[in-house]
Amino acid sequence: MKALLGWLDQRTGYKKIVNEILFENIPGGPRWRYIWGSALTFCIFVQFATGIMLWMAYSPSSQTAWESVYFIQEEMNAGWLLRGIHHYAAQLMTVLLILHLMQVVIDKAYTAPREVNYWFGLGLLFLVMALSLTGYLLPWDQKGYWATKVATNMVAITPVIGESLQKIVIGGADYGHHTLTRFFALHAGVLPGLLILLIVVHIYLFRRHGIKAKKPFRRADTPFWPEQVFRDLVAALAVMAAILGLVLWFDGAHLSAPADPAERYPARPDWYFMFLFQFLKYFKGEGVLWGGIYIPAFIVGLLFLMPFIGRWKQGHRFNLIFLYTLLGGFVYLTYIAYAKDAKDEEFQFAQEQARKDAERIRVLANAPAGIPQGGATSLLRSDPYTQGPKIFADKCASCHAYGGMDGLGRELKEPQSAPDLKGVGSREWLAGFVDPDQIATAKYFGGTHFVDRDGGNQSRMVEYVMGLRDLSPTGQGELAKVVAAVSAQAELKSQKGLDDADSDLIREGSDLFWDGITGLDEACIDCHGWDGEESSESRTPDLTGWMSREYMIEFIKNPEHPRFYGSGNDRMPVYGEEGTLTEKQIGLVVDWLRGEWYEPVDTQMP
Amino acid sequence: MAHINLSENTKLENEKKPIPEEDAKPEKAERREFMVKVGSVCLGGVVAIPPIAAGVAVLMDPLRRKQGDTDFTRVTLLDALPEDGTPKKFTIYADKQDAWNKFPNTAIGAIYLCRKSDGKVDAYNVVCPHLGCAVVFRESERDYYCPCHNSAFDLETGTQAPDSPSARGLDSLEVRLENEGEVWVKFQNFQPGIADKKAIA
16 A cells, blocks of 8 residues: 555655645644635535536526526425525625635734735635626526626626627627526636636645734644644534525525516615615716726725735724724615615515515426426416416506405505406306495496496496396396306306306306396396397497406407497407507406416415 | 655656756857747747637627617507506517527517607606616606616606616607507617616617
8 A cells, every 4th residue: 555655656746745735834723713714615615516516407598597497496306405505605605705804804814925815815705706696697587687687787887898898798788698608607617717726826825824823822833634624624514504504494595487578576686795786876877887886996906905004003903994894884785775675665565576476487387388498488478377467457457456456465556446356257246246235336337437426327237236126036036047147158267167067047047138037127138248149239248258268358459349338438448459468468367367377286376 | 743754756757957067058059049939939829819819709799799770669559548647668579689599579678658748658668777677657756766776767757866876867769659649669778877878789
């Protein structure tokens, strides 16, 4: 064995290297305060190990990035753990870097002859920040997409070259495939390459000058191995425990919905850049140059000059105060930013929506149909459960309500002037409509022109329903049958069982539609179309296929069509004709109102 | 201090030996060596050019690509816009090229349309001219508001509120009213962060 090692040493000289690595002299013996560098080195090891494995499963393009990360997170063996470790180790590394920097400055280890090494350390700090920034975009989720968009817009404000520089950074005029390929090349190639280079030089220089020992010495000198190594490894254990703790506490790294440029999202950076986010709010107009470029550049410049400033006793004191101020500013701005968001209702609401989207996309991606070739963005875009309420809140809720709310669970902004559409088409909804106590309430026609509050010109329908008050029990029973028959036209998924079971009742109801209800002068057919026969009047809706998918879509496209309200239409816009809603959007909102969306077989959506 | 003993044999075979006195270079050889040095530096430079130049050329490729000028698109009918001047948001659909993919008729952006008392229509890109988030119409304040860095914009004119970080007002878009009440808009994006309204080419 010894001969073999001797042979190897003769050819590689490894013993000398091992010697230098392990037996560096530590004046005054091992100390806990020397662990920071090693803890960081350990973090970097963690990032390389996990990063390379993530790389093996990641695919950078706007149609595959989110999808591949989703697959890692949800489908691959321990993928959530791997991604979680990589994510939280990055965050912890930022914290450790700042602590390391503080320790170096407090211990005066940045002054001669260690200036160059200090600069390399600062370089490493900025490299790690750049790695965080580039890594944040890679999952191509809403969170990373919008945060990074703001960050790269900062590039564009650089004087003279800003616009070109931004194009080079994001790979074109807008975000897309090439933004990802570039960020990934930076994140997994260029920056780690530089990181290794800088670390090698950093450690080399560190060994060249030896450790800046803290005095007074408590013990005799010892070599690095084994006592300091042991302390460093205990630190590494603590780091690993913290990372795993964070992963478990937060249930892995979050993945929001896939990036969608058309979907509003409250852009916020990750916590370590929140201070900058807040800082930018204080600069008006083109002062953003000061907040985003000049002042940060000045601070960085000052950090690099600290070894020279620190030559004087007062200078060192200045450096310390400067660093503590920076740290205090960092904490203060971060706190302000979060405190403001916590109070901002709009932001909280938008975040809640984003959380719902993130939850829903998991259900859709996990559906038997899976993620289509074109990527997951289309899944949410064509999901009635997600889009229906948004479209409703945006376009319908200025008149209609959904369960008294705007579809997204917010209070209505304007007084309701058209029916509440929750459950529209169902027997329950229709039974309420023909209830004399309800027809003139806000839930149905209360806000419309069909009801005249001064007791004058009521619409014939409202008059008719009011007349039902005196209906005999027989008539009541017949009315319920008509309601069942008309409601069956909607073919609601939720009512299928009921409709199938009551087919006889529905047939009777249909006959009563023609023949009239006992005790009433007029039959439904006297005004409304039924069973393929058109309405006798152009101002009364044809009830054939009432509230079926096709019926609702055509109605929303053009309620003024003779099949519906004709010239008797109240204020319902002709959405299809005006282009306020596309055919697809109308389909989405209709499907949502009808309760038709994908639901996993065993779990119920909230 | 513990040490691993270094073997005596670790000296390398080709280690530099001192040049013997009698081999000192004559002038001619010195000039030759100088030329070789110059040559080496030149060669070193030349061989590095093709890979670096090709690489930089590809890196700079985005500068060559222009965003195609978008034409006027029909957005809605004048009647669809509230007469009280409340703005309405519309998504703009157009073909989008993303590197190797073409996405036909996809959402490329959004605008607010606002009907004026004189029958004209104002159109604004929803992208905040500060740093590119999307502004929203705030009913409570009757203004446009960006939830990122809190820029606010006047509903009537689109100009930024005095204490807003944005360097300019919302970016207005060209509007044409055609065929009796159709609203057509020329959709464009603009460079954020600067006081001048400059279209992204």
